[in-house]
Every structure is written in structure tokens, then in C-alpha cells.
Amino acid sequence: MSDNFEPRDELTERLSALGQHPVSPALQSEHLTAMAGVARGASWRSMLASRVKLGAAVLGGFLIGTTGLASAGAMGPLQPIAKTTVEAVTPFELPDSASDKAKAAVAKAEAKAAKRAAQAAKPNDGDDDGEVKEAKFWAAPECLPAVNGISHRNRGQYLKSVRALNDAVVFKAAQQSRCGKSLNADGTVKNDDPAEDETNKPNDDDQGKSADKRQDDDTDEDKSDGRRGGKSGITEAPGTDDDDDATPVVPAPAEDKPETPDADDNPGTDNSGSGSSNSGNSGSGSDKSGRTDS
Amino acid sequence: MLGYLRAQRAPEAEDLLGEVFLQVARDIGTFRGDDAALRRWVFSIAHNRAMDAHRKAARNRSTLEAELQDLPSLPVSPSTELLDPELVAALATLGPDQREVLTLRFVADLPLEAVAKITGRKVGAVKALQHRALENLRKAVSPDEG
Numbered sequence: 001m002s003d004n005f006e007p008r009d010e011l012t013e014r015l016s017a018l019g020q021h022p023v024s025p026a027l028q029s030e031h032l033t034a035m036a037g038v039a040r041g042a043s044w045r046s047m048l049a050s051r052v053k054l055g056a057a058v059l060g061g062f063l064i065g066t067t068g069l070a071s072a073g074a075m076g077p078l079q080p081i082a083k084t085t086v087e088a089v090t091p092f093e094l095p096d097s098a099s100d101k102a103k104a105a106v107a108k109a110e111a112k113a114a115k116r117a118a119q120a121a122k123p124n125d126g127d128d129d130g131e132v133k134e135a136k137f138w139a140a141p142e143c144l145p146a147v148n149g150i151s152h153r154n155r156g157q158y159l160k161s162v163r164a165l166n167d168a169v170v171f172k173a174a175q176q177s178r179c180g181k182s183l184n185a186d187g188t189v190k191n192d193d194p195a196e197d198e199t200n201k202p203n204d205d206d207q208g209k210s211a212d213k214r215q216d217d218d219t220d221e222d223k224s225d226g227r228r229g230g231k232s233g234i235t236e237a238p239g240t241d242d243d244d245d246a247t248p249v250v251p252a253p254a255e256d257k258p259e260t261p262d263a264d265d266n267p268g269t270d271n272s273g274s275g276s277s278n279s280g281n282s283g284s285g286s287d288k289s290g291r292t293d294s
Numbered sequence: 295m296l297g298y299l300r301a302q303r304a305p306e307a308e309d310l311l312g313e314v315f316l317q318v319a320r321d322i323g324t325f326r327g328d329d330a331a332l333r334r335w336v337f338s339i340a341h342n343r344a345m346d347a348h349r350k351a352a353r354n355r356s357t358l359e360a361e362l363q364d365l366p367s368l369p370v371s372p373s374t375e376l377l378d379p380e381l382v383a384a385l386a387t388l389g390p391d392q393r394e395v396l397t398l399r400f401v402a403d404l405p406l407e408a409v410a411k412i413t414g415r416k417v418g419a420v421k422a423l424q425h426r427a428l429e430n431l432r433k434a435v436s437p438d439e440g
Contacts, residue, residue, distance in 0.1 A: 011432055014381050015400035019297035023311075027296075031312045035319035 119151055135183040143179035144170075155180025295340055301385055301397040304344040305351050314340045334408035337398060341412050348390075384434035392427035399424055 023031075136154070137143065144162060152158040162174040182190045295314065299307040317339055325335060385393055391413075398409045399420075406424075410417045 019401035031315045038319040
């Protein structure tokens, strides 16, 4: 405390001594306890103030849904405001409205939709991977395009999809169609023999698989009676590429077998299912009995 | 602090000391400054408390002057008397302004500028009061020296 104005002397030293007398421990403890209580009260008030502020922010978030939306970055033009407000009173960090997460989600959805559309628009060559292992018949209007947006890899899947449409007429037409059948090099459908219409077989939606080859060519030639053996000369051998469908292969019913050889056998009849047209066995019209509509 | 309050002859100095520290604890969050400023701030609180206590006592005694004149008869903490009864008695003979300056300067060990701020006076006035206060105190303690 020394200063140039008044030098320290005995009197001033005695005055200083009055202020250096220690406080009794009891009095000191009493005062410190009282001060600590005041300090705790002040801290609690400050904590309460901050909690009230936080609670108000959370409550506001619940009321208008900003917290969740802001957390998801889905508030659009309000996102920056919500981000600033929430981050100011909470320790949370919110994403921006143009976050990579939101963008990635949108891009992913768009890519998925585009892929789906591309697959639907892609010509059905019978193979989803774009590789044409074997050309198949999918020409319109005989064949429906991708049913329900689902392309078909084989005849079995095609018929299954058509059947799911729950339209008997459409399904019957699909059964009678050449859709999904393999094509020859010249573009003709393999085993495309009208007499070999697999739809002759009732309740069989897997005509393509029902390759019931005629062992006896002669019997196939005996179709002059107009019978179109539904299963005679079935074009497709069992175990064709339409085998990935679960549709079971139903053998030709016995009734389809020709009864007797007929001198008026139709030339060109190919019981082996080579697909050659047979004037006598034109595939026009469906006939369950196998008879040809000459 | 307690010595200061006692030297000021504040009534119930221990209780007043507690009140000073409670106020310090409540308002410490708003304080901004260094150690010297803190010391000055705390003693200013003590000074004001002491003055309030004296005024309250004066109201109870009808007049402040009567209270100051009766200072020697005021109940004194035994600890104060044990410290330096002669000096305490000599301080009682000084006027309130002079006693205030001496106690703040020497008992509280505050600089002139701080004393000036606490008492609301200019530094020059504090110096003058201090000079006169020391002469009077010296005369009171050692009247033979004159």
C-alpha cells in the first residue's frame, strides 16, 4: 500500500495490523457456507435458464415438426433457418437441405425408376441381361408386352404373367400364341406347328414345356382326320429353355394320339416338331380335339 | 475485511461481514476486473454496508450525530478490543470521513484511487483527509507528542 505521500510509520503499521487479524474458524465456516449456497442458487438458475431455452426449442420443434424435419434435412427453404435456430440452442448439428444424404436418396430412387422403365421398354429378347442366348418369339400383337412391367425370359414366365391377369380370354390366347418360343435362324418359330398347339391341352399353362415328341412319325402323319394332336409332334423337347418356370410339363393325353394311319396324311407333317408348316395341319383355329379346320 | 468493519465501528461487524460476502457471492458473476479491482469492489460493498448499518443505527438512536458520539459506548466486539484497544479508542475520536479514509487506506490496504472511488471523492481530497486524519490519530494515541 506504500505510496510517496505518506511514509509508513508505527501508527500506520498499527492500523494495518487491525486488518490482518484472522477471522475465527467458526465465523469463516459460517460465511463460506452462506456464500456456497448463494453460488449454488446462481448456478441452478443459470442451468434452469438454459434448460428452459432448450425445452422451448424442443417444444417448438415438436409443435411444428421442425426438429424431425430439420434433422432429416427435409425442410426445404426453411432448412437454413431451422438449422441455425436449433443449432444455436442445442448441441446438435443438422444437415443442410441440400445434403448429400438427401441428394443420394433422390438419385437412388430416380435411378431405380429409370432402370425399371428401361427394363420395361427393352425389347424382350428372352434374356434379362440383354444377352440373347436364343432368340424367342415376342412379336406383337400376338405377344403382350411386359406384363405389369415385368419382362419375360421365357414362355413359361410369359404365360404365368398373363395368367396373373385373371383374364381367361387373354390367357387362352397366350396359350395359343407362339410367344416365348424359340426362333430358328430364318426367324421362324421353332416347332411352330399349328397342329401342335399346346393349348389343346386344357388347364395347361405351360404348353411350351410340354414337349411330347412323337416317337412314331407315322402316327403324326395320320392327322388327316384333321386332328391336331395337341401333343403330337410337340415342337419343343422337354427340358427346353423354358424350364426356369415352375409350370410342370404335362405329357400329351392319350386322346391326342392318332388312331389309325391314314393315307391322306398331310405332307410335310413333321411330327418331330421341326416347325414346318403343314397345309393339312394348318394351325388355324384351335381345336382341342386336334382336328384341323380344313 | 472484518478488521475494517470493526475499525469503522460498524454495529454487529461479524454479521455485516457475512452480508458483505453474500453479496459478493451473488454478484461475482457480473464482476470484471483484476485483483486490485476485486479488492476495491469488495471493500466498496463493505463501506456501503457499514454506512447503511450506521444510518440504521442512527434512526434507532434518533440522530446520526448522536450515534457517532456514542460510538465509544457502542457494543464492541471483544476481539476488537483485544487487537489494539488504544488505537481503536483513538480512531473513535476521529470524524467519520477521516476514520473512513484511514481504515480504507491502512486497515483495508487500498490505494488512494480506490479509496477515492469508494468514498466518492477526488484523490486530492482523499490525500488531505488522510493527512489530517493521521495527525489527529497521532495526537489521540500520543497526546504528549502533540
